Amino acid sequence: MKRVPLHGIMAEFDNPTALVVAIHKTRAAGYRVMDAYSPFPIEEVSEALHIHDRLLPILVFFGGLAGCIGGFGLATWTSMIDYPINVGGRPLLSWPSFLPITFETCVLLAAVTCVLGLLGLNGLPMPYHPVFNVPQFALASREKFFLCIEATDPQFHRQETRRFLETLAPLSVAEVEN
Amino acid sequence: MSQPPSTQEHPGVIPRPPFIEPGHTFESVTDKIGAIVLEQGVRRGWLVGFTIAFSLLMVLLVALTNLIATGIGIWGINIPVGWGFDIINFVWWIGIGHAGTLISAILLLLRQQWRTSINRFAEAMTLFAVACAGLFPVAHLGRPWLAYWLFPYPNAMGMWPNFRSPLVWDVFAVSTYASVSLMFWFVGLIPDLATLRDRSPSRVGRCVYGLLAMGWRGSALHWHRYETAYLLLAGLSTPLVVSVHTIVSFDFAVSLIPGWHATIFPPYFVAGAIYAGFAMVLTLGIPLRWYYDLEDFITMRHLDNMARVMLATGLVVAYGYMMETFCAWYSASNYEEFMITNRFFGPYNKLYWSLIFCNVVAPQLLWFKRVRLNLGLLFLMSIIVSIGMWLERYIIIVVSLHRDFLPSSWGMYTGTVWDWATFIGTLGLFSSLLFLFIRFLPMISIFEMRTMVPEAKIDESAEAHH
CATH class of the missing domain: 3.30.70 (Alpha-Beta Plaits)
Incomplete structure (x- = not known):
């Protein structure tokens, strides 16, 4: 320019x-x-x-989605594949008990995306501006x-x-x- | 040009008092709130308060040092009462935090304008309460230096946390809550930090506030995204705050202990959290508005509204107590029945009836407007409720545990001097942080208060004439 x-x-x-x-x-x-x-x-x-x-809400949606999949994936992978614990033969994919984690990671990633997205789109931090x-x-x-x-x-x-x-x-x- | 809001459009409607006293302008709002940070300096009352708070913080340091050096044997916990003051205080503090999020997020989504002058310090209260809460489970680990084992990270032991455990859910819930509250609070602060940067008389102030404001300049496009982000964060915090205390209640409800294993726990805990939180907002707000002369921003109408929320959530909590009793009888389980009889008539019955007095009987006075508008009584009521909510957790935790299933395993519990020192110490941590916050950051959101000034409304007729 x-x-x-x-x-x-x-x-x-x-x-x-x-x-x-x-x-x-x-x-x-x-x-x-x-x-x-x-x-x-x-x-x-x-x-x-x-x-x-309208970009920010879209970013936040994908941030939340990534948190959802990541949280559920982490709980499922560790409990089923990497570190299975057999408790009286109960199913390893006990998905209802993974939902609280899924929800929390979803909110966390969505919120982080929201704040970083706000700052990033606004170009902040900006040490100098002519105005x-x-x-x-x-x-x-x-x-x-x-x-x-x-x-x-x-x-x-x-x-x-x-x-x-x-x-x-x-x-x-x-x-x-x- | 600008008129105070009138009810001329709706004749016959009795005007309700405004949420900001008439006569304020953008300048006066900015200067009045900004002056507390920028011009008033260290005042004697602040100094006395901070000194007391800081001394109590030192008590916490001594207590924690002894805890780490000696071990959790210095506390009163043992078998059968393995959870004592640590978990009581954890739940108490985290509950107090919930009012901050409720005020800042839920009331924003509900377009309740009265949140504007109390949301900033309520959010700060949330953060500091969560900081106090977080200390307890970590200290309770016995080996707090291994607290990071609670987080899932690839490690040489080849192990992972048990994601089916409510205690692991709790780690995720509380750490997410702390992070999201911090971000929400900071995003809310950015425009006010820019104001302080532009108005600070000292170079250090301009530099520090300038760094924190990150070059915020109030551009229309930035404001547009800011409002979107703020709403999104509010929308995310709302289910989050409900989930946090729900998960805290799962710590109990998912177990099989009579007195804990109850489906009513999540809603009853969330209501209790809001109840305790509003009590704490009143405990802090009433002296603050008096000392800093903020009666025209935190009006009687604000206090009245908070008292009403307290009354409503108090009734939900009372319903919870009622249902606990009902379910114990209806379950026809010996252990459940014994648990409730033990609460009523057992060794801790004085605490139980004090709890009923504090949380159910005394707050009924809030039905009367005379009480809600009496600052002294309202302040007293907020203290009573805080004590009541602490007793509630004491009853739930200690009384449920001390009578184990087998009488041979029965025991009694009392907090030791170190239990009390840690608890009082966290009161010191909380109030120290709060005093520093009041001194260095605007305790009322300045930019949101500007939107409450009548002049902030766009004059449609002038706009149409162009």
């Missing part, structure tokens, strides 16, 4: 409603590559940004809401985009250096 001097241009808003309105207007103006930052999750913001990400170069951005974890049109957007123009963001009645507009 070509290294661009600017990551994007960022506008600061006072409340979630202003942010959602701004996202709608920005998309209506034709911009597509943007990200919003907020101090808490806002469903309307993801909707406005048309975020559709933190904007001084006001420290408030993104407290009370302010930010919209950043990124420089990779085909319609991005340093002055034009800035002027456009200023029409959205933001508290401030800042260039995000890379």
